[in-house]
Amino acid sequence: MGDAILRAEALRAFYALDIYGKTKIIQAVNDVDLEIRENEVYGIAGESGCGKSTLLKALAAAIEPPLRLMGGKVVYRVNGAEIDVATLSQEEKRRLRMTYIAYVPQGSMSVLNPVMRIRDTYRDFIESHLDVRQKGEAFALAREHLVELGLPPKILDAYPHQLSGGMRQRVTIALATLLKPRIIIGDEPTTALDVVVQRGVVQLLRDVQSRLKNTIVLVTHDMGVHANIADRIGIMYAGKIVEEASTERIFGAPTHPYTRYLIDSLPRFGDKTPRESVPGSPPSLANPPSGCPFHPRCPHAMEICKREMPGFTRVAPDHRVACWLVGEGSYGKAA
Amino acid sequence: MEKLLEVENLTKIFTLGSVLSRVKITAVDNISFFIRPAEIFALAGESGCGKSTTARIIMGFERATSGAIIHNGRREGKNEKVWFTEGIQAIFQDPFATFNPLRTVERYFFETIQNYRLATSKQEAIERIDAKLRLVGLTYDDLAGKYPSEFSGGQLQRISIARALLTDPKLIIADEPVSMVDASLRMSIVNLFKRLRDDFGVSVLYITHDLATAYYVCDRIAIMFRGKIVEMGTVEQVLMAPKHPYTQLLRASIPEADPARRWQGVIRLSDIEQDEYLRQGCRFAGRCPHVMDVCRRVTPPQFDVDGAQVACHLYAEMSRSDEVLIASQGQ
Ligand SMILES: Nc1ncnc2c1ncn2[C@@H]1O[C@H](COP(=O)(O)OP(=O)(O)OP(=O)(O)O)[C@@H](O)[C@H]1O
Ligand SMILES: Nc1ncnc2c1ncn2[C@@H]1O[C@H](COP(=O)(O)OP(=O)(O)OP(=O)(O)O)[C@@H](O)[C@H]1O
Ligand code: SF4
Ligand code: SF4
Numbered sequence: 001m002g003d004a005i006l007r008a009e010a011l012r013a014f015y016a017l018d019i020y021g022k023t024k025i026i027q028a029v030n031d032v033d034l035e036i037r038e039n040e041v042y043g044i045a046g047e048s049g050c051g052k053s054t055l056l057k058a059l060a061a062a063i064e065p066p067l068r069l070m071g072g073k074v075v076y077r078v079n080g081a082e083i084d085v086a087t088l089s090q091e092e093k094r095r096l097r098m099t100y101i102a103y104v105p106q107g108s109m110s111v112l113n114p115v116m117r118i119r120d121t122y123r124d125f126i127e128s129h130l131d132v133r134q135k136g137e138a139f140a141l142a143r144e145h146l147v148e149l150g151l152p153p154k155i156l157d158a159y160p161h162q163l164s165g166g167m168r169q170r171v172t173i174a175l176a177t178l179l180k181p182r183i184i185i186g187d188e189p190t191t192a193l194d195v196v197v198q199r200g201v202v203q204l205l206r207d208v209q210s211r212l213k214n215t216i217v218l219v220t221h222d223m224g225v226h227a228n229i230a231d232r233i234g235i236m237y238a239g240k241i242v243e244e245a246s247t248e249r250i251f252g253a254p255t256h257p258y259t260r261y262l263i264d265s266l267p268r269f270g271d272k273t274p275r276e277s278v279p280g281s282p283p284s285l286a287n288p289p290s291g292c293p294f295h296p297r298c299p300h301a302m303e304i305c306k307r308e309m310p311g312f313t314r315v316a317p318d319h320r321v322a323c324w325l326v327g328e329g330s331y332g333k334a335a
Numbered sequence: 336m337e338k339l340l341e342v343e344n345l346t347k348i349f350t351l352g353s354v355l356s357r358v359k360i361t362a363v364d365n366i367s368f369f370i371r372p373a374e375i376f377a378l379a380g381e382s383g384c385g386k387s388t389t390a391r392i393i394m395g396f397e398r399a400t401s402g403a404i405i406h407n408g409r410r411e412g413k414n415e416k417v418w419f420t421e422g423i424q425a426i427f428q429d430p431f432a433t434f435n436p437l438r439t440v441e442r443y444f445f446e447t448i449q450n451y452r453l454a455t456s457k458q459e460a461i462e463r464i465d466a467k468l469r470l471v472g473l474t475y476d477d478l479a480g481k482y483p484s485e486f487s488g489g490q491l492q493r494i495s496i497a498r499a500l501l502t503d504p505k506l507i508i509a510d511e512p513v514s515m516v517d518a519s520l521r522m523s524i525v526n527l528f529k530r531l532r533d534d535f536g537v538s539v540l541y542i543t544h545d546l547a548t549a550y551y552v553c554d555r556i557a558i559m560f561r562g563k564i565v566e567m568g569t570v571e572q573v574l575m576a577p578k579h580p581y582t583q584l585l586r587a588s589i590p591e592a593d594p595a596r597r598w599q600g601v602i603r604l605s606d607i608e609q610d611e612y613l614r615q616g617c618r619f620a621g622r623c624p625h626v627m628d629v630c631r632r633v634t635p636p637q638f639d640v641d642g643a644q645v646a647c648h649l650y651a652e653m654s655r656s657d658e659v660l661i662a663s664q665g666q
C-alpha cells in the first residue's frame with residue numbers, strides 16, 4: 001500500500017435529462033472525496049441506483065452526455081506527476097485508457113464481437129493501441145498474456161458463444177489488462193455468474209493485481225466478494241460516500257446506520273432467523289432529501305440531520321463516517 | 336404427495352452453427368422434479384447449465400425436445416397452451432428490461448387486468464392494483480402516472496412482482512430476481528416470497544446464484560450442472576451437507592461475508608463450454624477430485640442418499656448396488 005494514485009475531490013457528476021422541454025437533473029455523484037492508494041483493492045458497495053456506476057465513469061474519465069461533470073475534479077498520478085483529468089485532450093485520454101487506466105463497464109461481456117474469433121478481437125485491440133509491425137506479433141503477444149494469466153490459449157480460436165459466461169468475463173478482463181494498466185476499474189464483473197466461476201474471476205483479478213502490482217477499484221453488490229478481495233471499502237448512499245474503512249472494520253464494526261442495515265441484512269448459512277432490510281424507499285436523486293440523505297429512513301435521525309449534511313468523522317485511524325451520531329461522539333452507546 | 340407442478344424427463348436440444356459445422360447443445364438433459372403447493376423450490380447451479388431454458392419451457396415460451404410438464408395434474412398438450420400457463424406468472428432478472436421506458440408503469444397493470452378480464456370497471460381495476468401493490472409495500476398512488484425511470488431497481492422489481500400477483504397465481508417463476516440488486520433489497524424480495532408462501536399458499540420456483548438467500552428462504556433445492564440435476568433435496572441436506580462433488584465445490588466457493596474467512600487455494604474451471612457438453616459419462620469427470628474409471632464411461636444415475644437424490648457413482652455401493660449398476664449401464 002502506498003500514496004494516492006487516484007483522487008476525487010468534491011466530485012459532482014449529474015445527469016441532465018431533457019423531458020418534454022424541461023431539464024431534469026439527477027444528482028448521481030454528489031460531493032465525493034476519495035483517495036485510492038497504489039496497489040490496493042478498493043471496493044465500493046451501496047444501494048441499487050445510488051450512483052456507483054456513475055462514480056466509476058467519472059473516475060475512468062468516461063463522462064459522456066447526458067452525464068456531466070458539475071464540480072470538483074479527478075486527479076491521476078502518472079509517473080509521479082499529478083494530472084487533473086479535466087485538462088486532458090481527447091487524444092491524451094485515449095492514450096491513458098488501457099495503458100494507465102482500464103475500465104470494464106457493467107455488462108461488458110458483450111464487448112466481445114459475436115461474429116469475430118477472440119483472436120481477431122485481440123488483434124484489433126492490440127493494433128489500435130500498440131505499434132505492432134509484424135503480423136504474427138500481435139497473436140504471439142495475446143497468447144503469451146493468456147498463458148501468464150492461466151487461461152488456455154486455445155480460446156483464441158473460439159467464438160464468444162462457444163465460451164461460458166465466466167470465460168467470456170475472464171477474457172474481457174484479460175483483454176483490459178493486456179497493456180498492464182496501473183488501475184483497473186471493474187463494475188459488477190462477477191454479477192450473474194455462478195459462485196465457482198465468480199471465484200475464478202476474482203482469482204484472476206487477484207493474480208493480475210499481484211503480478212502488475214497495480215490498483216483495482218471494484219463495484220459489486222456481492223458483499224461476499226468484497227470480503228474476499230477488497231482491502232478497503234467505501235459505502236455509498238444517494239450519490240455520496242457515507243462510510244469508508246478497512247474491509248475488516250466494514251464487516252466487523254460498521255458504523256453508519258445505512259452500513260449497519262446493509263451488513264445486518266446478509267443471510268448466513270445455518271441461520272434462518274428473519275433478516276430485515278432497510279425500511280422505507282430509496283431517495284430520489286432528482287430531488288434528494290435535505291441534510292443527511294438517509295434521514296427519512298434512519299431510526300436515529302435527529303433535528304440537525306434534516307438540516308445539515310454531516311462531515312466526516314474519523315472513528316479509527318483508517319475509518320471515516322459521515323453521520324451526526326459519531327460527530328457528537330454518542331453513537332454506539334445504545335447498540 | 337400433492338404436486339402443483341411436475342417436470343418429467345425434460346430435454347431440450349439446441350442446434351448451433353452453420354450447416355457445415357453443426358453443434359448440438361443439450362441444454363437440458365432429461366431432468367425431473369416437482370414443486371408442491373406453498374413451497375419455495377430453488378434451481379441453482381452453473382452459469383449456462385439450463386436453468387432459464389427449463390423456466391422458459393415451463394412458461395410455454397419454448398418447446399421441449401422431449402419430456403412433459405404436468406400442471407395441477409394435467410399434462411401440457413399441443414392445444415392446451417392457453418389454459419396451461421394460467422396460474423403461473425414470471426418475473427425476470429433485469430427489472431429495467433421488463434418495462435418499456437416510454438410507457439407508464441401502471442399501463443402494464445391495466446393491460447394485464449384487461450387480458451385476463453379481472454375487473455369490470457376502472458375503479459375495480461384500481462382497487463385490485465392497489466391491493467397487490469400493498470403486498471409489496473407500495474400503493475397505487477406511488478406509481479400512478481409514473482415512468483420506469485422514476486423508480487429504483489428494487490422498486491421496479493417489487494412492482495413487477497405485484498403485477499405478477501394480479502392474476503392470483505399459484506406459482507411464480509422467478510429467474511434470478513435478485514442478482515442485480517443490493518443485499519438489503521435482496522432480503523426484501525425473498526422475504527416477500529416467504530410471505531406469499533406462508534400467507535397465500537403461493538409456490539415459487541426461485542432460480543438463483545445466490546445460495547445464501549436460497550438457504551434462507553427455500554424448502555428444497557435442485558443443483559444443476561451441464562443440463563442435468565446432480566443433487567436434489569431439502570436446503571438443509573443439499574447446502575449444509577452436500578454430497579455430489581460439484582455441489583461440494585459450489586458450496587466451498589460461496590464467498591463468505593467475512594474477511595477472516597477468505598477463499599483458500601485455487602480452483603480449476605473448464606475451458607470451453609462444449610468440451611463438457613460433449614463428454615461421455617459424468618460431465619464433471621474432467622474436474623472431479625474423486626473421478627473413477629466408470630465415471631468416464633457411464634452416466635451416473637440418481638441414487639437416494641439419506642433422502643437426497645445424488646447423481647454420482649460414488650454413492651453406488653451405498654444403495655442397492657447390483658440393481659443400480661445394471662440400470663446405469665443400460666443408459
Ligand atoms: N444514462 C442515464 N441517464 C439518466 N439517468 C441515469 C443514467 N444512468 C444512470 N442514471 C440514474 O442515475 C442514478 C445512479 O445510477 P447508477 O447506474 O450510477 O447507479 P448504481 O449505483 O450503479 O446502480 P446499480 O446498483 O443498479 O448498478 C440512478 O438514479 C439512475 O437512474
Ligand atoms: N436459443 C438458444 N439457442 C442456442 N443455444 C441456447 C439458446 N438458449 C440457451 N442456449 C444454450 O443453452 C445452455 C443453457 O442456457 P440457459 O440460459 O438455460 O442457462 P442458465 O442456467 O439459465 O445460465 P445462467 O446462470 O448464465 O443464466 C447454454 O449453453 C446456452 O448457451
Ligand atoms: S446523520 Fe442522522 S439521519 Fe444521517 S445517518 Fe446519521 S443519524 Fe441517521
Ligand atoms: S460420477 Fe464420478 S466424476 Fe462424476 S462426480 Fe461422481 S465421482 Fe466425480
Ligand SMILES: [Mg+2]
Nearest residue numbers: 052053054106
Ligand atoms: Mg451500476
Ligand SMILES: [Mg+2]
Nearest residue numbers: 386387388510
Ligand atoms: Mg439464466
